[in-house]
Amino acid sequence: MNLLESLLEVVGPKGLVGADDAEPLLTDWRGRYHGAARAIVRPADTAQLAGVMKLCAAHGISVVPQGGNTGLVGGATPSEAGDAILLSLARMVRVREVDTRNDTITVEAGCTLQQIQTLAASVDRLFPLSLASEGSCQIGGNISTNAGGTAVLRYGNMRALVLGLEVVLPDGRIWDGLRGLRKDNTGYDMKQLFIGAEGTLGVVTAAVLKLFPALRSRATAWVALASADAAIDLLARCRAACGDALTSFELMSRSQLDIVYQQVADTRDPLDGTSPWALLIELADSSHDAPLQAMLEDVIGAALEDGTALDAALPANETQAAALWHIRHIVSEANVRFGTSVTHDISLPISQIPGCLAQTERRLSEAGLIEGAQCLYVGHVGDGNIHSIVIFPHHVWARVEDRDARAAKIGTIVNDTAVQFGGSISAEHGIGQAHRGELEHYKSDVELDIMRAVKHALDPDRRMNPGKLL
Template sequence: MPTSVLLETLRGIVGPAHVLTEGDLSAYTRDWRKRAEGCPLAVVRPANTEQVAAVVRACASQRVSLVPQGGNTGLAVGSVPDETGTQVVLSLRRMDAVRAIDPANLTITVEAGCILQNLQAAAEAAGFLFPLSLAAEGSCTIGGNLATNAGGTQVLRYGATRELCLGLEVVNAQGEVWNGLTGLRKDNTGYDLRDLFIGSEGTLGIITAATMKLYPMPAARLTAWAAVPSMQAAVDLLGLAQKQLGAGLTGFEVMNQFSLSLVDKHLPQLRVPLWQESPWCVLLEDSDQESEEHARAQFERLLEAALEAGWVTDAVVAENLAQAHTLWHIRESIPLAQSEEGLNIKHDVSIPVSRIPAFVAEIDELLAREIPGVRLVDFGHLGDGNLHYNVQTPEGGNAREFLLENEDRINTLVFDCVARHEGSISAEHGIGSLKVAKLPNYKSPVALGMMRAIKSALDPDSIMNPGRVLEPRRVA
């Protein structure tokens, strides 16, 4: 089938207005960090699952590869086409409906293109909490969150996206629809296909809808900002908070002084507290099912004990919701402030919490010795062991030349240190194409072999987001 015939077939499936081949397609072809930009055969925007299946069947018949895409907010270059002009970008943004809410079962079923913030709002309007929360929640979609198993700021209490999902609807590489949208919390009838597709970054099939867990709204939410003298003190404070607050501890974020200095420099209106006097600051959230008075009393006891132990040197507790939002906005503005400062290298790593102080000390010293002048933007979700250990280029000089000369070396130093501390080179951003060549150095050959076997079985022609997660298969 010639390309023109395939394009006409696709127009017949989704409508001519939703097969884009001309004009400014950068919203679909350029990744969020502007590190890569591809050239698609077309951008196709289906309106429902049946159209997704028909598009996949048409492309599969010609062995034309597909790149599934949600909000295109990923950080591992996994949702944009390559430069060959032969791939179809399958955008799910039109599929944004909330299909159903089941209050008794505490579930909500939404289409893959539903923006995370809209899902949160739909849950809240029904009197429930959907706890997944990310800096990109105003533009990322639940399909993308599931495809990368996004984490966010409340993993400590509620888990990552995988733990929030009870069922999926998926179009496989043959264009068949698997309806697994159950709201069951127990279903022991064979292999867990749901978990197979979550985190697969569109390389095994296309998630078109999901049934997600809901939770009762807490009676009160309280937020505190604490200055801590060291990373070890932050870990000690985490342990104390877990002991005293229990399941109420829903967020525990850590930020180094340099990361907060960038927010203060580029977003001075946010008025970052305590950062100048302390090498680290911590942001804690307590969700209380009893009352605000109960939550505040618990926080006061926690902070008094931490101050007495020397794990906290100063602290502020938000007096109202607006102040709490401001504190969270400071934390979520670090990536923006870092971008305003200039080019940088992002690392999304996870380390056992007990080993994080040693990891940070080792890699800080190693980079300072091996790559003089780098500035370290270290922040993240300490509660679940996920650090965004980012490296800012030195002040002055040519940042692009610096990255060209040093990026691979820096990545290797960081990833090797992660491996020494028994961690993972990707906690929540995924592998995409950015880390696909590095993965074999840090993943067991046995694990990679099983992953390749699954890929071959479900996508034998390798049309689903090829070259992402796993390197392309070599044909002899």
Template sequence: MTRLPEDLLPALHDALGEAGLITDAERMQSYLSDWRNAYRGQAAAVLRPGTTEEVAAAVRLCAQAGVALVPQGGNTGLCGGSIPDASGAQMVLSLTRLKRIREVDVANATITVEAGVILQQLQDAAAEVGRLFPLSLGAEGSCTVGGNLATNAGGTAVLRYGNMRDLALGLEVVLPDGRIWDGLRGLRKDNTGYDLKQLFIGSEGTLGIITAAVLKLFPALRSLTTAWVALPSPQAAVTLLGQMRGLCGDRLTGFELMSRKSLEFVLRHVAGASDPFAEGHPWYVLIELSDTQPDAALNDLLEQGLGEAFEQALVLDAVVAGSQAQVEALWALREGISEAQNHEGPSLKHDISVPVSRIPDFIARTDRALQQAFPGVRVVAYGHVGDGNLHYNISKPPGSDDAPFKAQAEAIMRVIYDSTLEDDGSISAEHGLGQSKRAAAQHYKAPLELELMRSIKQALDPAGLMNPGKLL
């Protein structure tokens, strides 16, 4: 372990106070591994500033001492982006004490929040003034705004509202030298040069520390209808998506694709889960329509769209939720897939995106290639088909040992990512690169893209102290 300057910890204690500095090994443990325990590291200390000024002071002191910082929000990521390395020389910078909602501007349809605000708290704050913050994902009860921005989170409503890059108007950022960039402007038009906030969104804390953001609000939704639909193929899903968008426009807020294998895992391992249909079908979509009007005729629209699809043999069966409890039960089938797969042994998770039109070919081609190279592996494919994002996860063959399967992880990944590249896709749609996909990015991203990214990193963080070993 690299020795810290003797005066650094006392200086950090003076700057952050007793609540802002953790050096006790036992108290640090929860900050040193991710929620899946897939990544674990060591740290010289955990810093917990309570204000932007304290973040700036901590960053400045560490920069002067040459100590690297690893920003951390709710620690719900899947790629190890918020976990320090094993050296014990880095410090974790937790933003969870920055949890103020600074301003709600109803007339401007914006809300200004600090990085440690939990996503669900942000949603609730919007609802209190009759507005909607639309980002929704499985970890919304524990993930934070800062982490959502740092990874450009997507979720289930991207189809209508976009991801965090689309939902952010302004940022406040502590730069690697400790200066504070105040870009907290709630403007939808600002054509005065480079859009600096976009550098930091999706940068995984490698260029600076996001401490606050101005985010868009939308009208509250007062009508909702949800359907679980059985389909013969991914191509039927893509065709149905186009028809429902043409019929419903922006009322179509959710369109989630799931394979039969995905549902089987949920039915097997999630308590209370039940199949909406009496018999199994190859593929399913979960469709959600919503409207700001309290009595919008959404069921009529849904029935019209599904009726036309039945006539074209695109739909095999469908059930429309008749109550809020049924809506929650249907969404639980979708949201339970990732956890259910973990009960089947090691899970190799791949978060990819391809153009929506290419999803059927991608699935068919990649399924075939995997079975040829790794007979018996089980593909668990599901995702936000409306924006081309598939969670294309792999489980071991039934009854096989874990170790040989894990040993094939790199080769399996190559098959999937090579197939993704054939469709001009991305190896990370919404989870980021972190440390798990850093090496793969060097192989699959264009050399010029990597050169430009390194140039930006060098310009903003020449000492390389912001989340080193991640993304690049």
């Protein structure tokens, strides 16, 4: 019996993807990585997935897990060699349990983030992870990349939102860690091994996720600023005045906003369009009558009075607030329309953000690497995560000689500067295949040895998502 026949026996006819439907799954979202696969398999449940993993282990075949294929570092795209199985979790969409008394929901890995948000809302709860790709990204991928998003400031990233996991190991064994416990001091926290591991240690098949009280009141503001320094000052004020009600604090450069307004017809600047920086701030509370609007107006009013803020717009209703969030969420799509981005997902101590960005842009300019390009900045400044982007218009990039070398030189300056300012080269996008060499450059030998030891313990044959992370 050949491989396809064996796989067919495990997953049935619906579990194999035909050649006509394969191409979107073999190319990453931005079209930068293209691969091939022996077969694309879509198991319907954990038992089928375990059967596929046992079959691959017996034949020494590598496995590339894939969620919604919305990642930005090529972590879910197989290599061009075509010697691996691409394992899609798209059919594993069962909601196993909703426990409102424990404030948890147990879902399979193929559920989209938006489905989970909607289900939580239907039982008067909140699942707070929020991403631009939430309509198509899958929770298994969110877990495997330790996704962040716009509400990390208040709720934390996926590491903070997961209570338990079910994982199929490389040899096909199933680890059932689906426990809805907030305290379990019985040794190593096994789930944390797989959160952020990018599918290199096993396949996440289900998760117990935390739920929170539904948010019944919000206050949103769009604030114009003269500098990134002013954003850091205003963040401190908002934290002091608003406490846990401060949910989002999103910073965007004028260069980034101008591209959004140029490329996306249903967006417009809420203010006069001249300030170098803008902030999108949101407060939220589970109480209907929380005085959020007054609280936000007081903070911003004081900032306007002393010159920390230049101008501000506070939406009068949910439709206007949604329009502001649309500007923030459409950034990636606008950039794809405009040109080719050399994108970096750095994390910094909050106090170091202004100095690092200024130093990075100065070094890029002095090196002659950004002629004809623009430097864009957008990020979750409240948790120190800034997306530093060098974007070339399509016609300019087409004339660049040795594009890979240019992108690599830009990346070296961005990442070197971030590390010099006490930061990290990846805050939420992960390593994938895009940054594997950089990880080995910036991580210490001790850290790499520990990571390799964990990898060898769980995947000694190195069959899980080869060419990614390590």
